[in-house]
Amino acid sequence: MNNRFGTTLSENSLTVIPPKSGWTMTGFQELKDYRDLFYFLVWRDIKTLYAQTILGFMWAILQPLVQIVIFTIIFGNVAKVSTDGIPYLLFSSVALIPWTYISLATVQSSQSLIQGSSMLGKIYFPRLIFPITPVLAKLVDFGISMFIIVCIMLYYRVSLTSNLFFFPLFLVMMVSIPLGIGTWLATLAIRFRDVRQAMPLFIQMLMFSAPIVYSASSIPEQYRFLYSLNPIVGVIEGFRACLLGFPIPWLHIWPGMVTAAMLVISGTVYFKRMERIIVDVI
Amino acid sequence: MNNDLAIKVENISKCYRIGLKENMHDSLGASVLHFLKNPLQNYRKYRSLYQFDDLRPEQGENRSDVIWALEDVSFEVKKGEVVGIIGINGAGKSTLLKILSKITIPTGGSVTIRGRISSLLEVGTGFHPELTGRENVYLNGTILGMRKKEIERKFDEIVDFSGVEKFIDTPVKRYSSGMKVRLAFAVAAHLEPEILVIDEVLAVGDAQFQKKCLNKMKDVGQQGRTVLFVSHILPAVTRLCSRSILLNGGKVQVDGPTHEVICVYLNSETGAQAERRWGDLKEAPGDEAVRLCGIRVRANNGYVSETVDISEPLQIEIEYEVLQPGHEFRIYFHVFNEEGIEAFMSIDNDSAWVKRPRPLGRYVSKSVIPGNMLSEGRYFIGPTIRTENPSIKRVGVNDAVAFHVIDSMDGNGARGDSTGNISGVVRPLLKWETQFNPKEAQVEKIW
Numbered sequence: 001m002n003n004r005f006g007t008t009l010s011e012n013s014l015t016v017i018p019p020k021s022g023w024t025m026t027g028f029q030e031l032k033d034y035r036d037l038f039y040f041l042v043w044r045d046i047k048t049l050y051a052q053t054i055l056g057f058m059w060a061i062l063q064p065l066v067q068i069v070i071f072t073i074i075f076g077n078v079a080k081v082s083t084d085g086i087p088y089l090l091f092s093s094v095a096l097i098p099w100t101y102i103s104l105a106t107v108q109s110s111q112s113l114i115q116g117s118s119m120l121g122k123i124y125f126p127r128l129i130f131p132i133t134p135v136l137a138k139l140v141d142f143g144i145s146m147f148i149i150v151c152i153m154l155y156y157r158v159s160l161t162s163n164l165f166f167f168p169l170f171l172v173m174m175v176s177i178p179l180g181i182g183t184w185l186a187t188l189a190i191r192f193r194d195v196r197q198a199m200p201l202f203i204q205m206l207m208f209s210a211p212i213v214y215s216a217s218s219i220p221e222q223y224r225f226l227y228s229l230n231p232i233v234g235v236i237e238g239f240r241a242c243l244l245g246f247p248i249p250w251l252h253i254w255p256g257m258v259t260a261a262m263l264v265i266s267g268t269v270y271f272k273r274m275e276r277i278i279v280d281v282i
Numbered sequence: 283m284n285n286d287l288a289i290k291v292e293n294i295s296k297c298y299r300i301g302l303k304e305n306m307h308d309s310l311g312a313s314v315l316h317f318l319k320n321p322l323q324n325y326r327k328y329r330s331l332y333q334f335d336d337l338r339p340e341q342g343e344n345r346s347d348v349i350w351a352l353e354d355v356s357f358e359v360k361k362g363e364v365v366g367i368i369g370i371n372g373a374g375k376s377t378l379l380k381i382l383s384k385i386t387i388p389t390g391g392s393v394t395i396r397g398r399i400s401s402l403l404e405v406g407t408g409f410h411p412e413l414t415g416r417e418n419v420y421l422n423g424t425i426l427g428m429r430k431k432e433i434e435r436k437f438d439e440i441v442d443f444s445g446v447e448k449f450i451d452t453p454v455k456r457y458s459s460g461m462k463v464r465l466a467f468a469v470a471a472h473l474e475p476e477i478l479v480i481d482e483v484l485a486v487g488d489a490q491f492q493k494k495c496l497n498k499m500k501d502v503g504q505q506g507r508t509v510l511f512v513s514h515i516l517p518a519v520t521r522l523c524s525r526s527i528l529l530n531g532g533k534v535q536v537d538g539p540t541h542e543v544i545c546v547y548l549n550s551e552t553g554a555q556a557e558r559r560w561g562d563l564k565e566a567p568g569d570e571a572v573r574l575c576g577i578r579v580r581a582n583n584g585y586v587s588e589t590v591d592i593s594e595p596l597q598i599e600i601e602y603e604v605l606q607p608g609h610e611f612r613i614y615f616h617v618f619n620e621e622g623i624e625a626f627m628s629i630d631n632d633s634a635w636v637k638r639p640r641p642l643g644r645y646v647s648k649s650v651i652p653g654n655m656l657s658e659g660r661y662f663i664g665p666t667i668r669t670e671n672p673s674i675k676r677v678g679v680n681d682a683v684a685f686h687v688i689d690s691m692d693g694n695g696a697r698g699d700s701t702g703n704i705s706g707v708v709r710p711l712l713k714w715e716t717q718f719n720p721k722e723a724q725v726e727k728i729w
Binding site: 012014015016017019034037039040041043044048051052079093119120121122123124125192276277279280 | 298325380381382383384385386387388390392393394395396397398399402403406407408410413417420421422424425426427429430453
């Protein structure tokens with residue numbers, strides 16, 4: 001039974017305002033009821049992103065590709081960063097594709113409530129839809145740009161290993177990062193617009209905090225645990241291990257997983273707590 | 283909650299924090315100090331925006347930084363009832379709607395709603411200019427709470443209603459604003475909630491489309507759905523709602539049959555009365571020859587009334603005292619509508635007193651404006667008194683009294699069973715006759 005779509009049980013459906021506070025499963029049920037809206041909002045984000053462009057979805061490939069080439073020239077050929085023997089092109093593409101997803105989705109998710117403020121004041125639907133939509137929509141770009149990785153892997157004749165079995169796990173971990181950070185920042189941004197100003201700095205710091213342009217093995221051993229608390233480290237290490245066939249460094253991955261899970265849970269709880277005042281403060 | 287209730291609102295109140303004047307500094311040093319302390323102050327300010335823990339409704343009025351948009355509002359709406367919510371700007375109508383549609387949460391009190399509810403505070407929420415009409419129908423529909431399957435089923439009907447079939451696969455940014463609104467309203471009109479909450483979305487589109495919408499809304503009401511309708515367009519409220527609630531300063535002022543509530547609203551809003559008296563003759567309008575003592579509007583039932591039914595006659599009474607004997611008087615009045623257009627003027631033609639010098643004393647001249655003559659709306663009466671030979675204007679008061687002509691939609695008036703907007707300053711009930719000539723006869727004539 002639910003409030004908005006109960007066609008058969010609707011006679012009995014009761015809405016109580018204000019809703020009971022506290023942490024209940026009804027929030028998730030509501031999200032499920034609105035899955036069609038999710039679908040169309042994601043569709044809107046995807047379709048309008050490349051509307052009236054000549055290249056269309058080619059941009060989803062072109063953007064990371066150019067970045068990979070630049071990084072390969074600068075860090076691989078000029079600075080000669082150590083990559084544990086992996087060709088730099090392969091080394092950076094496997095990291096830059098998930099990173100591009102994480103950074104874009106985080107930025108968009110954190111701005112989602114502010115951007116949707118006109119809609120917020122006019123209609124009700126579960127507010128959590130706002131920060132989640134860009135996280136899902138950017139997955140399409142990510143999927144398209146995975147094509148680059150496949151091509152480069154084919155070029156270097158990388159053979160697949162059973163590690164690939166764990167790949168979905170790292171995908172989930174990858175999605176959970178913008179989800180966790182996004183809900184936190186979107187909620188904070190309602191009251192403090194500083195979030196937007198700080199965003200480029202924050203993203204840049206995140207990028208250099210993870211082994212994207214350099215190898216994680218260059219971090220001194222005594223700091224490795226602290227370092228791997230950053231969930232992005234785990235995602236990048238996981239991607240490299242799964243796709244390129246190295247042994248998966250679980251020891252450096254699970255701390256990040258714990259952080260990611262905590263980010264998502266705390267972000268959702270914080271969001272839920274602030275949900276009721278969003279419209280009045282925004 | 284009782285089973286035949288659709289909405290139960292109990293002691294709802296809503297508090298907003300308003301911005302206080304920022305401190306000004308008259309010295310550079312103070313400004314610099316303020317600038318340095320700013321982040322902390324800003325933090326406190328933005329943090330406090332949503333915290334009302336320190337507030338109680340009874341002491342809220344003493345605080346200068348909060349306003350109570352709604353205070354202790356309670357009412358019930360039965361299933362199938364169509365209720366209008368009226369009130370001046372800032373009366374709390376929108377806040378009430380926002381609470382009912384779950385957009386914002388009340389500071390105190392609770393609402394219980396039984397049945398599937400949809401709210402329309404705006405048409406076309408979420409419309410994206412880059413998407414085509416078709417995509418926007420789906421997007422907007424799901425935002426309003428419809429399921430994809432439901433929209434698929436009604437899609438043709440929606441497009442048909444909007445009248446933009448030709449452009450349905452064109453991006454909405456290429457639409458005219460009217461087309462956009464029509465498409466948006468078409469989606470909204472095909473919602474099938476048990477309870478519908480609507481803000482003034484009717485004020486869109488051209489006259490023809492407005493009529494279509496109004497009829498659609500009326501259908502909604504007649505299908506046994508519960509409708510809450512907020513509007514400034516009083517004729518629309520009269521047409522749609524049998525019951526209305528008047529909000530004033532965040533409180534329920536009156537709750538009852540629409541025409542009664544509208545009367546209260548109009549009287550409190552305009553400040554103009556149906557009766558004016560001048561007790562002290564020296565203060566009264568006029569001069570040494572004659573002074574106006576009072577003027578009033580009486581409805582058909584004989585009582586002084588600010589509102590009169592469109593199909594019923596009303597009486598204007600002008601009371602005056604003649605202070606100099608021997609003058610011939612001419613009494614008349616002008617009737618102006620709200621836009622300041624003069625509907626007509628009327629001159630006293632009582633043969634008993636025309637062209638006859640009047641003795642001292644008090645007179646009351648009465649005139650009846652028949653029913654089915656003036657259109658809906660507000661009218662102002664300006665009485666004038668002149669003496670003849672020589673012609674001198676002795677009394678002239680602009681807009682001395684006002685009254686409201688209300689169309690109660692009972693079908694007896696010139697409107698008949700039409701529900702649309704009927705234009706014109708006057709609305710006479712004319713006799714109509716139609717002659718029918720069979721078609722063949724016409725054709726023969728032409729050939």
